Amino acid sequence: MSKRINVQYELPTHECQSWQEGDWLVFQCPHCAFLRKLNWRSNEMVTLNQGKPGTLHKGMHSPVSEKLAHQTASN
Numbered sequence: 090m091s092k093r094i095n096v097q098y099e100l101p102t103h104e105c106q107s108w109q110e111g112d113w114l115v116f117q118c119p120h121c122a123f124l125r126k127l128n129w130r131s132n133e134m135v136t137l138n139q140g141k142p143g144t145l146h147k148g149m150h151s152p153v154s155e156k157l158a159h160q161t162a163s164n
């Protein structure tokens with residue numbers, strides 16, 4: 090019933106690893122050279138490396154948020 094057909098965007102997806110460096114969240118792909126930084130204060134996004142062409146890159150914010158919450162709690 091909920092079958093989705095994404096003909097237009099049938100691209101391979103790479104899940105990125107992310108971590109925090111000061112005001113920046115860094116997303117790096119373990120599968121190619123993709124590298125992106127996101128400033129969580131200003132929402133500025135900088136793509137340092139596009140990585141493999143024709144690939145969707147998915148960043149995971151939740152591990153970073155958990156880490157932040159943990160840091161806040163331990164202070």
Ligand SMILES: [Zn+2]
Pocket residue numbers: 103118119120121122123140141144146
């Ligand atoms: Zn990639």
